[in-house]
Structures are given as C-alpha cells and as structure tokens.
Amino acid sequence: xxxxxxxxxxxxxxxxxxxxxxxxxxxxxxxxxxxxxxxxxxxxxxxxxxxxxxxxxxxxxxxxxxxxxxxxxxxxxxxxxxxxxxxxxxxxxxxxxxxxxxxxxxxxxxxxxxxxxxxxxxxxxxxxxxxxxxxxxxxxxxxxxxxxxxxxxxxxxxxxxxxxxxxxxxxxxxxxxxxxxxxxxxxxxxxxxxxxxxxxxxxxxxxxxxxxxxxxxxxxxxxxxxxxxxxxxxxxxxxxxxxxxxxxxxxxxxxxxxxxxxxxxxxxxxxxxxxxxxxxxxxxxxxxxxxxxxxxxxxxxxxxxxxxxxxxxxxxxxxxxxxxxxxxxxxxxxxxxxxxxxxxxxxxxxxxxxxxxxxxxxxxxxxxxxxxxxxxxxxxxxxxxxxxxxxxxxxxxxxxxxxxxxxxxxxxxxxxxxxxxxxxxxxxxxxxxxxx
Amino acid sequence: xxxxxxxxxxxxxxxxxxxxxxxxxxxxxxxxxxxxxxxxxxxxxxxxxxxxxxxxxxxxxxxxxxxxxxxxxxxxxxxxxxxxxxxxxxxxxxxxxxxxxxxxxxxxxxxxxxxxxxxxxxxxxxxxxxxxxxxxxxxxxxxxxxxxxxxxxxxxxxxxxxxxxxx
Numbered sequence: 001x002x003x004x005x006x007x008x009x010x011x012x013x014x015x016x017x018x019x020x021x022x023x024x025x026x027x028x029x030x031x032x033x034x035x036x037x038x039x040x041x042x043x044x045x046x047x048x049x050x051x052x053x054x055x056x057x058x059x060x061x062x063x064x065x066x067x068x069x070x071x072x073x074x075x076x077x078x079x080x081x082x083x084x085x086x087x088x089x090x091x092x093x094x095x096x097x098x099x100x101x102x103x104x105x106x107x108x109x110x111x112x113x114x115x116x117x118x119x120x121x122x123x124x125x126x127x128x129x130x131x132x133x134x135x136x137x138x139x140x141x142x143x144x145x146x147x148x149x150x151x152x153x154x155x156x157x158x159x160x161x162x163x164x165x166x167x168x169x170x171x172x173x174x175x176x177x178x179x180x181x182x183x184x185x186x187x188x189x190x191x192x193x194x195x196x197x198x199x200x201x202x203x204x205x206x207x208x209x210x211x212x213x214x215x216x217x218x219x220x221x222x223x224x225x226x227x228x229x230x231x232x233x234x235x236x237x238x239x240x241x242x243x244x245x246x247x248x249x250x251x252x253x254x255x256x257x258x259x260x261x262x263x264x265x266x267x268x269x270x271x272x273x274x275x276x277x278x279x280x281x282x283x284x285x286x287x288x289x290x291x292x293x294x295x296x297x298x299x300x301x302x303x304x305x306x307x308x309x310x311x312x313x314x315x316x317x318x319x320x321x322x323x324x325x326x327x328x329x330x331x332x333x334x335x336x337x338x339x340x341x342x343x344x345x346x347x348x349x350x351x352x353x354x355x356x357x358x359x360x361x362x363x364x365x366x367x368x369x370x371x372x373x374x375x376x377x378x379x380x381x382x383x384x385x386x387x388x389x390x391x392x393x394x395x396x397x398x399x400x401x402x403x404x405x406x407x408x409x410x411x412x413x414x415x416x417x418x419x420x421x422x423x424x425x426x427x428x429x430x431x432x433x434x435x436x
Numbered sequence: 437x438x439x440x441x442x443x444x445x446x447x448x449x450x451x452x453x454x455x456x457x458x459x460x461x462x463x464x465x466x467x468x469x470x471x472x473x474x475x476x477x478x479x480x481x482x483x484x485x486x487x488x489x490x491x492x493x494x495x496x497x498x499x500x501x502x503x504x505x506x507x508x509x510x511x512x513x514x515x516x517x518x519x520x521x522x523x524x525x526x527x528x529x530x531x532x533x534x535x536x537x538x539x540x541x542x543x544x545x546x547x548x549x550x551x552x553x554x555x556x557x558x559x560x561x562x563x564x565x566x567x568x569x570x571x572x573x574x575x576x577x578x579x580x581x582x583x584x585x586x587x588x589x590x591x592x593x594x595x596x597x598x599x600x601x602x603x
Contacts, residue, residue, distance in 0.1 A: 110487065201495075201496060201497045202488050202491065202495070202496040202497065203484070203485035203487065203488045203491055203496045203498065204485055204486075204487045204488075204497075205485065205497075205499070205593070206486065206592035206593060206594060207592070207593040207594060207596075207598060208593070208594040208595075208597060209597045209598075210597075229520065231518045232512075232513040232516060232518045232519055235512075235518075236506075236513070239509060240505065341594060345497070346497045354494065354495070357494070358493070358494045358495070361493065361495075361496070361497050361498065361501070362493075362501065364497065365497065365498055365499065365500065365501055366506070369497075369499055370499055370593050370597065370598040370600075371483055371498075371499035371500035371598070371599040371600075373509075373510075373513060375598065376519075376520075376521035376522075376597075376598040376599075376600035377519065377520040377521050379521060379598055380520040380521040381520065
C-alpha cells in the first residue's frame with residue numbers, strides 16, 4: 001500500500017528491487033541513476049506496462065472539441081485513442097479506436113466533426129456515445145447481435161481537470177484530483193492567469209528524436225542548462241533590447257506523486273503579463289492592463305506569481321506544462337528505449353485579443369518548437385546524451401545538484417522527485433541485476 | 437494566350453528559376469550572409485506547422501514566423517558555433533521543381549514551386565518535401581524576396597526531428 005514518500009497514492013507497490021537503478025543517498029548527498037534506465041529494452045517493456053499502463057495520461061484539452069460530434073484522434077500511451085464530444089450527452093468520450101467486430105480503426109481522421117463513426121471494413125456503425133447502431137446483414141447472426149455488448153470500448157478511466165482531459169488504462173487507479181496532488185494548484189495558476197478559460201491554438205508540433213523519454217522529462221524543467229545550451233537565444237533577446245541582468249532564479253517544489261515544478265523569475269517577457277521589448281512598444285499598455293486585471297481579481301501576491309513567475313511543471317509521467325515566454329503543453333511517448341515521439345501545443349486564453357494572441361505565438365516560436373532558437377539545441381543535447389550512454393564505460397548519471405541546500409530552480413531536485421516515483425512504480429523491474 | 441505572351445511567360449519563368457537555383461546554391465553553401473541579402477527589409481520567412489499548412493501567423497501557431505530582424509538573428513545563430521543542432525553544419529541539397537509564376541504582369545510576382553530539401557548529418561538522412569510560396573519584387577539585378585513560405589507536405593516532423601536548417 002502507500003509508502004512514506006508517496007502519501008497520496010494508494011496503489012500497491014511492486015516487490016522492491018535488490019539493486020535499485022535509482023540510488024538515493026541523502027546522507028552522502030548523492031543521487032545517481034544507472035544509465036541502463038535509458039538503454040535497456042527490458043526496462044522499456046516494463047515502463048510501458050507499469051508506468052504508461054498505470055498512470056493518468058494526458059489525452060487532450062476540452063477546448064479542442066467544443067461542439068457536439070467534434071473529435072480528435074491521437075495515440076495515448078502508444079495506443080490508438082479518439083476523444084469525441086457526445087452528441088446526446090455533451091460528455092467527453094474517450095474510446096479505444098478499434099472496431100469491436102474485427103479491429104479496424106473507426107476514426108481515421110486526426111480531427112473533425114461527425115455524428116457517426118463507421119468502420120469502413122464491414123460498415124459497422126457507432127454513434128458519438130460509442131453505441132453500436134448499425135450492422136449490415138444482421139440476420140446472419142443466429143442469436144442476433146448484442147448491440148449493448150458491442151459498443152465502442154471506453155478507456156478504463158477518463159477524468160478532466162480545468163479542461164485537461166486525462167485517461168488511464170488502469171481501472172483501479174486513484175481519482176484524477178487525488179493523483180494530481182500539489183500539481184492542481186499549478187494548473188490553477190496557469191488557467192486563472194489566462195483569465196479562467198483556455199484553449200489550444202491551431203497548429204501542432206509533432207516531432208521525434210533519438211533519445212530516451214526520461215531525458216526529455218529532465219530537460220523540460222532543467223534550469224541548469226539554460227544559459228549554457230541556449231546562449232544563442234539569450235543573445236537574440238539582448239539584440240532586441242532585453243536586459244539579462246536579473247538572470248534566472250527561483251526554486252524547485254515537490255508536488256507529490258512524482259509531479260514537480262520549478263518556479264523562477266527570468267529576463268524574457270510573458271504575454272500574461274510581463275512586458276519586454278520583444279512584444280513591441282505598442283503592447284505595453286495592453287500587457288499592463290492585463291496585469292491590473294489579475295491584481296483586481298486575485299490580489300497582488302497571486303497576480304505577481306501569475307504574471308512574473310515562470311513555471312515548468314511536470315505532471316508525472318509524461319505531461320509538461322511550461323508557462324514561460326508562452327505556455328506550451330507537451331506530451332510524449334517512447335516507441336523504443338532510444339526514441340521519443342513528442343506532441344506539443346500552444347495554450348492561450350480563450351477569446352484572447354488578436355494582437356495579444358499574435359504576440360504570444362511570436363514569443364512561443366522564438367524559443368520553443370522544432371523551428372525555434374532553443375528546442376533544436378535541446379534535441380541535440382538529448383541525442384548526444386543517448387549516444388554517450390551507448391559506449392558503456394561510465395555507468396551512472398549524477399543528479400545530485402543542490403541536495404545540500406533548499407532546492408533552487410537550477411538544481412536537480414525536481415528530477416529526483418520524478419526518478420524516486422519512477423523507481424517506486426517500476427519496483428523490481430528496475431533492478432540492476434536484471435538490467436545488466 | 438498569344439504566342440508573344442506565351443514566350444514572355446516562359447522567359448520570365450526561366451528568370452525566376454535561375455533566381456531560385458541561385459538562392460538554393462547559397463543555402464547549400466551555407467553562405468547565409470549572402471542569402472540574407474536577397475531579402476527586402478520588410479520580408480517574411482514562414483514555415484507553418486504540418487497540420488495547418490494554410491496557417492495565418494497572426495492567429496495560428498507556426499514552426500517559423502521570422503520578420504527580417506529575426507531572420508537576421510537566425511542567420512547569426514546558424515553562423516555561430518553555439519547553434520548546437522547545426523554545429524557542425526548539415527550537408528544540404530535544396531532542390532526546386534515545378535516552378536510556376538502566377539501573374540506575369542504583376543509588379544510583385546507570386547511564385548509557387550515544389551521543393552525537396554535533403555539534409556545529411558552525423559550519419560543520418562532527413563528529407564523535407566513541400567511547396568514554396570514566394571513573393572518576388574523585380575529589381576535592377578533580378579529579384580528581391582518579399583516573402584518566402586515553405587509549406588510542408590509531410591504529415592509531421594517525426595522523421596526529421598526539427599527545422600533547424602533553413603528550408
């Protein structure tokens with residue numbers, strides 16, 4: 001049952017490993033992860049079952065399917081899934097994308113609107129609530145067709161929080177809000193900072209690269225690498241008049257259940273609501289007004305946190321919400337130990353003023369995304385690490401930074417939070433004796 | 437179309453093709469400072485996300501939406517040793533086909549062309565396929581680029597990872 005370090009989760013713990021892959025030595029202030037965690041096919045197989053099969057995984061945002069019959073399809077945890085707003089109920093339905101007859105995909109477009117989903121193979125037809133509505137030539141079934149049993153299969157658990165829809169393949173998992181634990185407050189900060197209602201901008205970043213998925217977890221909230229890896233981005237900011245002197249400073253917070261965040265001040269501007277030269281002189285008044293609204297609604301302290309403080313948030317195991325020079329929502333999945341498929345979106349206030357939306361997207365793609373000034377260099381760094389692992393020789397990664405102090409945003413405590421939960425969930429499947 | 441007009445169209449297309457081939461050669465030679473000189477100072481360079489090829493940068497998320505200032509910064513970045521994804525540089529081969537000039541008589545020419553950009557680096561091969569949309573202004577020595585937009589035909593970037601090179 002629950003353990004000391006995971007107070008909110010009540011799932012049974014697997015048998016403990018003899019030689020854990022994650023070695024946490026608080027007294028020696030040393031934290032190490034064996035590199036087989038990133039390279040071993042056995043570990044990867046166990047992750048698919050024990051982590052991706054037993055966590056709440058991000059599916060999409062309710063704003064992507066506002067109208068009855070709106071749908072999006074995408075893989076979740078490596079499995080074909082589609083999410084549709086029911087025409088009858090208005091509910092968000094999340095189905096396994098497979099015909100209950102003999103398996104073909106019933107939703108074959110990435111997005112759209114439809115009242116029915118017909119399998120083209122034998123023309124079995126389902127409605128947006130998943131009910132089987134049509135079977136050609138049904139007289140051929142001696143006992144008749146059991147329409148109730150043959151509806152589309154729902155993913156075992158589906159819940160949403162502030163419009164973020166999650167699913168789990170584990171019917172026994174704790175409810176979503178319990179699972180999210182301290183991460184809930186940070187989702188609130190992001191959504192309330194956007195005026196309480198958010199949507200995804202049109203346009204998706206879908207890219208893949210040759211590194212283990214956990215390296216992207218680490219990288220997505222790694223304050224330590226920003227200055228060294230992203231020198232060219234900071235040079236660009238300076239060239240357009242940004243003052244870098246404040247630097248990047250802040251702290252890391254353990255949010256429970258493997259979730260963690262770094263929160264910090266930064267030299268870059270924020271569309272809500274910190275003006276910087278990137279946004280242009282004429283945006284100054286609008287951004288000041290947005291900040292004023294936040295103060296009126298939430299008070300000066302919380303408004304300051306929303307407006308000036310950046311958040312790189314991990315929702316364990318594979319959802320990143322980074323509220324930085326824009327807000328990106330990023331999820332990913334490992335098809336193999338040394339590859340990761342990433343899908344990312346830009347989150348924005350619903351009904352945002354056109355001028356502000358333009359500047360937000362501009363700010364996003366300057367740093368973020370496959371054509372930005374930073375993300376390609378992160379990809380290079382992570383592929384470079386993966387290549388470094390292949391040689392053997394050095395067996396351990398060191399993730400000890402900041403263990404002796406109250407954790408700063410450029411320390412590695414947030415990564416240790418992830419890794420502790422990972423080792424706990426993997427149990428004996430993350431055992432060096434097996435991985436070597 | 438009269439024979440004269442048809443000949444004019446062919447001749448203009450050949451001039452445009454020469455210009456696009458010269459641009460491709462500058463990119464393949466990594467002569468990015470010279471390449472930037474082809475652009476007007478109010479020029480745009482755009483690459484939409486794969487799933488929204490008709491994206492409007494004012495409203496939709498793009499992969500790249502550079503005005504001249506950011507395009508110049510992109511060139512600076514790629515010329516430095518700190519653009520880690522492109523240091524050392526990829527070898528590239530920009531191939532331009534199916535060039536069409538929309539309205540021969542216009543002051544600003546709308547040009548479409550197909551492209552294949554091959555990228556080779558560290559033992560890996562990537563291939564970008566799509567359509568260019570140019571707005572070209574006539575100038576004394578040929579053309580100037582008013583805007584260049586590269587719309588990708590690939591459904592996603594899974595096979596190429598990123599767009600760190602200039603398409």
